[in-house]
Amino acid sequence: MNAQPTPDRPSPQDRPARLTVGVVGAGRVGPALAASLQLAGHRPVAVSGVSDASLRRAAEILPGVPVVPPAEVLARAELVLLTVPDDVLPGLVAGLAETGAVRPGQLLAHTSGRHGAAVLDPATRAGALPLALHPAMTFTGTPVDVQRLAGCSFGVTAPEELRLAAEALVIEMGGEPEWIDEAARPLYHAALAIGANHLVTLMAQAMELLSAAGVGNPSRMLGPLLGAALDNALRSGDAALTGPVARGDAGTVAAHVTELRRHAPQAVAGYLAMARTTADRALAHGLLKPELAEDLLGVLADEANAAGGTGGAGGPGGTNGPDGTAGSGPVDGGEQ
Structure with missing residues (x-):
């Protein structure tokens, strides 16, 4: 990889290489973070991977770095990045500790x-120094991710005595540290999932519906609209709400649901859930007039009842599968 230093990332010769870096889980995240630390003068020395894709990714983003088992990664590195899916992480940590792989004074950072x-x-308890460094970014698993880290916010959690070290590592990767209290991590992560993961689902569904309506290039149609909507929302929050729900156009909403039932019944539950949430927020912020809200909320309630309540494919409450690739065991880990 031939990423170049930027004003935010001093060249390696401008600062000494202070830490050897290892990666457990060569998914989309770990190699990019290690490569970014390499630009700051640290030295990747080992990486573990499970799948063929992870091995190819490690070879592309961290060329020349040996692929070894997770315990060997810990044996070689002063800073170890645990970049595995959220649900795999507790078992991985417990397995590494039980096998004696953890060394006293070793920096152990996860990205959950x-x-x-x-x-x-x-x-x-085995003497490691614990850090939680979560980049608020989606990753492609290609070298472009290293450049995308510039200006990326990281959710940082660590013991108070390690706070400066954690924040320094984030800054060296070109990121912006944002301190998150331990108890607030699940809420913080839920907010990001709503904003990013659900956005992808909504956009994919919107493109499918436009295709069904005969639009030849749905992404071209949605691009300017969504770009403006995102910019307005980040600037103005709920004040940026527009459309039939915010206006209280109950007849239009009913017509939408009728068409969705006919052409895309799997989209009805999501439409109703988001419309109800949008109506509640528009009403609370004075955008939806109370006299119009009654008819609109009545339509949404009737349609929700017609959809069969909650649960199942036709009603709200369904969930997506887990994000990431499951690991092969508590010590081998998965890849994030």
Whole structure:
């Protein structure tokens, strides 16, 4: 990888290489973070991977760095990045601690959004220094991710005595540290999932519906609209709400649901849930007139009842599957 230093990332010769870096889980996240630390003068020395895709990714983003088992990664590195899915992380940490792989004084940093530093307690009891460094960014698993880290916010959680070290590592990766209390990590992660993961689902569904309506290039139609909507929402919050729900156009909303039932019944539950949430927020912020809200909320309630209540494919309450690739065991870990 031939990423170049930027004003925010001093060249390696401008600062000494202070830490050897290892990665457990060569998914989309770990190699990018290690490569970014390499630009800051640190030295990646080992990476573990499970799948063929992870091995190719490690070879592309961290060329020349040996692929070894997770315990060997810990044996070689002073700073270890645990970049595995949220649900895999507790078992991985416990397995590494039980096998004696953790060394006293070793920096152990995970990239889970859900977990704080407490998930590393088994390793902390073995003498490790625990850090939670979660980049608020989607990753492609290609070298472009290293450049995308510039200006990316990281949710940082660590013991108070390690706070400066955690924040310094984030800054060296070109990121912006944002301190998150241990107890607030699940709420923080839920907010990001709503904003990013659900956005992808909504956009994919919107493109499918436009295609069904005969639009030849849905992404071209949605691009300017969504760009403006995102910009307005980030600037103005609920004041940026527009459309039939915010206006109280109950007849239009009813017509939408009728068409969705006919052409895309799987989209009805999501439409009703988001319309109700939008109506509640528009009403609370004075955008939806109370006299119009009654008819609108009545339509939404009637349609929700017609959809069969909650649960199942036709009603609200369904969930997506887990994000990331599951690991092969508590010590081998998965890849994030």
